[in-house]
Amino acid sequence: MSPGRQGHCTFIADLIISAKVCSVVVLSLLPAVLQRTPIGASAFRLTERVIRPFHRSRSRQGAGRLSLYPDHLSRTALELTPVEPAVMADDMCVTEKGKEMVLCFCTGNANKLREVSFILGKTVTLTSADVDLPELQGDPADISVGKCRLAFNQLKQPVIVEDTSLCFNALGGLPGPYVKWFLKKLGHKDLPKLLAGFDDKSAYALCMFSYMDDTLEKPLLFEGRTNGVIVDARGDPNFGWDPIFQPHGFDQTYAEMTKELKNTISHRYRALEKLKTYLVQHKEEFLTAHAAKKVKSGE
Numbered sequence: 001m002s003p004g005r006q007g008h009c010t011f012i013a014d015l016i017i018s019a020k021v022c023s024v025v026v027l028s029l030l031p032a033v034l035q036r037t038p039i040g041a042s043a044f045r046l047t048e049r050v051i052r053p054f055h056r057s058r059s060r061q062g063a064g065r066l067s068l069y070p071d072h073l074s075r076t077a078l079e080l081t082p083v084e085p086a087v088m089a090d091d092m093c094v095t096e097k098g099k100e101m102v103l104c105f106c107t108g109n110a111n112k113l114r115e116v117s118f119i120l121g122k123t124v125t126l127t128s129a130d131v132d133l134p135e136l137q138g139d140p141a142d143i144s145v146g147k148c149r150l151a152f153n154q155l156k157q158p159v160i161v162e163d164t165s166l167c168f169n170a171l172g173g174l175p176g177p178y179v180k181w182f183l184k185k186l187g188h189k190d191l192p193k194l195l196a197g198f199d200d201k202s203a204y205a206l207c208m209f210s211y212m213d214d215t216l217e218k219p220l221l222f223e224g225r226t227n228g229v230i231v232d233a234r235g236d237p238n239f240g241w242d243p244i245f246q247p248h249g250f251d252q253t254y255a256e257m258t259k260e261l262k263n264t265i266s267h268r269y270r271a272l273e274k275l276k277t278y279l280v281q282h283k284e285e286f287l288t289a290h291a292a293k294k295v296k297s298g299e
């Protein structure tokens, strides 16, 4: 190749590399810039599919950080399902400043977070933290309490965690708390095949919430259970095993129900109703303990 042509090629190669570097920089900055503009939130969602890889690495770096509601949801939800911020914004708790019960829900699951916020409504001001907790093994109650201790030790503020099980009666309660791994390996469509050799298709969804704050010696447990049957997958496949669980008394699976209906009959709803009752009954205690702590720490 003549030296003149070689020079041209080098120049074109440099141009391509510069263009690539520029586009990486622009795409990395795009979310931050978009979120600060008036149409930021909606523009950001529109572009989230394009910038997903950049975001993923950012949200990993952010694991364990605390964040106030819709912002956290819009970040973690990228990994899971599209976000419905309008619902969340309506549901956010606005109470008299300094008198709200602030509770942090530790979870890595944006679907759970969305449901919990919906169900708790204005009972508390909900924050969330995607703390990287281990998937403990054992009895559902022990798993939930263990998770809660770990979360509280890290965050040192009132926390809730939950662990969800899907239990097949014909299998003595399995997969139970291990349903996450079964889902990962089989997918929700093949889960009903575990019951192929059994007439009994009955099952129950179990939710174990644990609550801990620094006035307690150990986490408190709130259990919710919804009975049903395992069916072939039907409905929106966005949330775990929802398409294969049909609660007793309904001809729809969880995945075919509106979120309003699921959130008034679900295992999660039943557990949270108990937690709500506890929180309402202990509100004054909670606020007093919290205020005393603030005075002590000079906040």
Ligand SMILES: O=c1nc[nH]c2c1ncn2[C@H]1C[C@H](O)[C@@H](COP(=O)(O)OP(=O)(O)OP(=O)(O)O)O1
Pocket: 106, 107, 108, 109, 112, 135, 162, 163, 164, 165, 179, 180, 181, 183, 239, 240, 241, 242, 254, 268
């Ligand atoms: O209402 C539900 N409807 C359908 N599927 C559900 C539901 N609730 C949890 N699930 C799935 C998520 C996970 O595959 C497994 C429970 O495992 P589980 O450890 O509790 O959840 P996770 O690890 O996703 O979130 P977290 O960070 O709160 O532990 O069942």
Ligand SMILES: [Mg+2]
Pocket: 135
């Ligand atoms: Mg988990």
